[in-house]
Amino acid sequence: MCIYIVFNLVLLLLVSVKKMTDCQADGEGANSPMELYEKLNAQGEKVRSLKTAKAEKAEIDAAVQLLLKLKVDYKQMTGNDYKAGCPPSENVVMSDNGPAADGADDEDTVDPWNVATSNAKGVDYDKLIVRFGSSKIDQELVDRIEKFSGQRPHRFLRRGIFFSHRDMHQVLDAYEKSKSFYLYTGRGPSSEAMHVGHLIPFIFTKWLQDVFDIPLVIQLTDDEKYLWKDLTLEECRRFAVENAKDIIACGFDVNKTFIFSDLDYMGASPEFYRNVVKIQKHVTFNQVKGIFGFTDSDCIGKISFPAIQAAPSFSNSFPQIFGGKKDIQCLIPCAIDQDPYFRMTRDVAPRIGYPKPALLHSTFFPALQGAQTKMSASDANSSIFLTDTPKQIKNKVNKHAFSGGKDTVEEHRKYGGNADVDVSFMYLTFFLEDDEQLEKIKQDYTSGALLTGELKKILIETLQPMIAQHQERRKQVTDEMVQQFMTPRPLNFNF
Numbered sequence: 001m002c003i004y005i006v007f008n009l010v011l012l013l014l015v016s017v018k019k020m021t022d023c024q025a026d027g028e029g030a031n032s033p034m035e036l037y038e039k040l041n042a043q044g045e046k047v048r049s050l051k052t053a054k055a056e057k058a059e060i061d062a063a064v065q066l067l068l069k070l071k072v073d074y075k076q077m078t079g080n081d082y083k084a085g086c087p088p089s090e091n092v093v094m095s096d097n098g099p100a101a102d103g104a105d106d107e108d109t110v111d112p113w114n115v116a117t118s119n120a121k122g123v124d125y126d127k128l129i130v131r132f133g134s135s136k137i138d139q140e141l142v143d144r145i146e147k148f149s150g151q152r153p154h155r156f157l158r159r160g161i162f163f164s165h166r167d168m169h170q171v172l173d174a175y176e177k178s179k180s181f182y183l184y185t186g187r188g189p190s191s192e193a194m195h196v197g198h199l200i201p202f203i204f205t206k207w208l209q210d211v212f213d214i215p216l217v218i219q220l221t222d223d224e225k226y227l228w229k230d231l232t233l234e235e236c237r238r239f240a241v242e243n244a245k246d247i248i249a250c251g252f253d254v255n256k257t258f259i260f261s262d263l264d265y266m267g268a269s270p271e272f273y274r275n276v277v278k279i280q281k282h283v284t285f286n287q288v289k290g291i292f293g294f295t296d297s298d299c300i301g302k303i304s305f306p307a308i309q310a311a312p313s314f315s316n317s318f319p320q321i322f323g324g325k326k327d328i329q330c331l332i333p334c335a336i337d338q339d340p341y342f343r344m345t346r347d348v349a350p351r352i353g354y355p356k357p358a359l360l361h362s363t364f365f366p367a368l369q370g371a372q373t374k375m376s377a378s379d380a381n382s383s384i385f386l387t388d389t390p391k392q393i394k395n396k397v398n399k400h401a402f403s404g405g406k407d408t409v410e411e412h413r414k415y416g417g418n419a420d421v422d423v424s425f426m427y428l429t430f431f432l433e434d435d436e437q438l439e440k441i442k443q444d445y446t447s448g449a450l451l452t453g454e455l456k457k458i459l460i461e462t463l464q465p466m467i468a469q470h471q472e473r474r475k476q477v478t479d480e481m482v483q484q485f486m487t488p489r490p491l492n493f494n495f
Helices: 002-027 033-052 057-078 125-132 139-149 168-176 196-212 222-228 233-248 262-268 270-281 285-292 296-302 305-313 336-352 390-400 409-415 423-431 435-447 452-475 479-485
Strands: 162-166 181-187 216-220 257-261 329-335 358-362 370-374
Touching: 033 057, 057 125, 125 162, 125 336, 139 168, 139 196, 162 336, 168 181, 168 329, 168 358, 181 196, 181 305, 196 329, 196 358, 196 423, 196 452, 216 233, 216 305, 222 233, 222 262, 222 305, 233 257, 233 262, 233 452, 233 479, 257 262, 257 479, 262 270, 270 305, 270 336, 305 329, 305 336, 329 336, 336 358, 370 423, 390 452, 423 435, 423 452, 435 452
Parallel strands: 181 216, 181 329, 216 257, 329 358
Antiparallel strands: 162 358
16 A cells, blocks of 8 residues: 555656646747737637547646646736737836746635735635646536526626636536536534625525535534634534524525534444545545645644545435435535645545545635635624624724725725725625626726725625525524434435
8 A cells, every 4th residue: 555655646746747847848938928928829729729629628627727827927927917819018017026926826825724815806816726726617617507507607607706616517517418416515613603705605505506406415514613623512513503504594495405513423424434434544644734734733633624524525425315325426616725625535536436526616705804814703803794783784894894995085086996906896796696787886986986985885785684684584493493404314306
């Protein structure tokens, strides 16, 4: 086994070196913005040709990854996004950031526990796609989802909030052949009250469940919170139940949804625990350190949790639901910071005879103070909580929401605001359904016709009824309903 692991590590190293060499060779000679622009045009044409010719998926993905890398290089060189048909100005000033260009990813910290960036616009998601090795959700994929779901794409897809994926095309290929799939997402219950950022994966997961008519499992990692947070077992259990009520209030179908607590389910399901130990056996200490950035001391306490979070990706972890079948495809909607768990899962899956889970990644929901970090449940003023009153929502937005407006009304009317860094506008991109209304708000704010206070008022009037309606639905969720959702049982579907 050790020889096998060493051999694989050496092989992976050689492949990585080869890829790096290839990328460097492809990028050579782009010494000016115009040369890089021409390379981008050529690479874009290559991607289109490969897709038209229905080339192998691996070849298309490699070409797309190089295209994304060139776009990142172009933005680094010129300070502007690449746009086909819009060559760079002859007077463009080339960026000269020295060695920082190679380490640009260091500006963004993205892992399952920390998200931070120095950019007021937030994390550079194009760079993150390249670094994580995922694929961009392009218009072709959005169109395919619309075709098979029979519904207009969710606003999260239309606006690029879910922006990256792994193997979603394979899920749709199988679905086209009448082979269904199931959904898996989760929540770490570290507090009694959830905030609006926590709703994003659940809002989208409910839409997927509805339009594809498929089952869903939701994991509550209360065991993880007990070991990592200063909480008692009783508190973790209570938080899990309270968070389950907020999740149920999103409108999930009880006949197609199973919510489970790790503390309860793992001891009651030998099949789930067997998968956990299978995964653990196939993950090396160094692999966990490398993927998650753990130190040696971290690994002592944390090495088991990637396996616990991986196990729901495999259908035979839920024998009451899937009848022991182990070949049912899993699709995981989650924020991009959770991807390290599932990179490991996808590496292990074929070695233990299971299909790799597919993923859909979302951007981060920013803190009120700006997009440099995501919301924190431990900072009441960084978040709009689902328990907030209309008055609290109004006060938080007016007092804490970072503004992209100018310092004075006169300056704002003259120069306009920056919607790309304005938190109120960012929140509206998540929650305002009307695309035309959202675009008009952006145009008015950018031109100076709409003031910061007026923009905040629009957000307040959007959030207050949304949260009030959620609170009303949550009042209807009884302990008996929670127990029904959390009882292992056959769900209403046929594979």
